[in-house]
Amino acid sequence: MPTVLGLTNEKSKNSGYTPSSNTMGSNARLDTISKRNHAAAREMETILWRALLDEPDTARDYIAHDCVMINPLLAPHRSTQPLSKDTQPRAQDVLASSGKGLQYSGFRFHGDPLVVEVDLMAVALVYKLSLYKQTRKGTREIVCTGSSTWRQTAGADWLLVAMHVAEVDEVGEDEE
Incomplete structure (x- = not known):
């Protein structure tokens, strides 16, 4: 139906317009809970890595109090010991002691992280990154x-509950 300005409020099947709230920054429709969960997982992983590199204190906002992790990039002395709320240091404390960040200037995922739904309100990702x-x-x-x-969470926030990061020993093309 045309409005006073000559615009229409009817959705045209050929318009190609999808509200950004339905796409979370991509151009694909997120019309199911599953699609929204997959998009949110990729987005939260990106936000977390950006925070880890820039300001680890802000990364704590994305991490659950009971988070478990192995991340030698964060841990003291590049330790591969599992961290949790019950270890010394605690997972949350490692982020606070990282100070100025991981001392890396940037990161990139190799392709899109693979996502699987664990439950209606939980997702897991695997990925390779530089x-x-x-x-x-x-x-x-x-x-x-x-x-x-x-x-x-019940408030629709996503919190990290487990993380595992390992450096890859790159194999030369002639060794594969």
């Missing part, structure tokens, strides 16, 4: 694998 560090010799790339599990 972290970049500026050195005197130029930019150094550290390739890692990662997995994370997120749960949604």
Whole structure:
């Protein structure tokens, strides 16, 4: 139906318009809970890594109080010991002691992280990512694998409940 300005409030089947609240930044319709959960998982993982690199204190806002993790990039002395709320140091404390961040200038995922629904309000991701560090010799790339599990709270926030990160020993093409 045309309005006073000559615009219409009818949805045209050919308009191609999808409200951004239905797409979470992508151009695909998120018309199911499953699609929204998958999109939210990828978005939260990106937000978490950005926070880890820039300001680890803000990353604590995305981490559940009972989070468990193995992340040698965060842990003291690059330890691969599991961290939780009951370990010393606690997972939350490691983020606070990281100070200025992970000292990396950037990161990128290799492709899209793979997502699986664990439950209606929980998702898990697996991915490969590169972290970049500026050195005197130029930019150094550290390739890692990662997995994370997120749960949604009653308030619709997503919190990290488990994370595992490991550096990858790159195999040369002639060794494969």
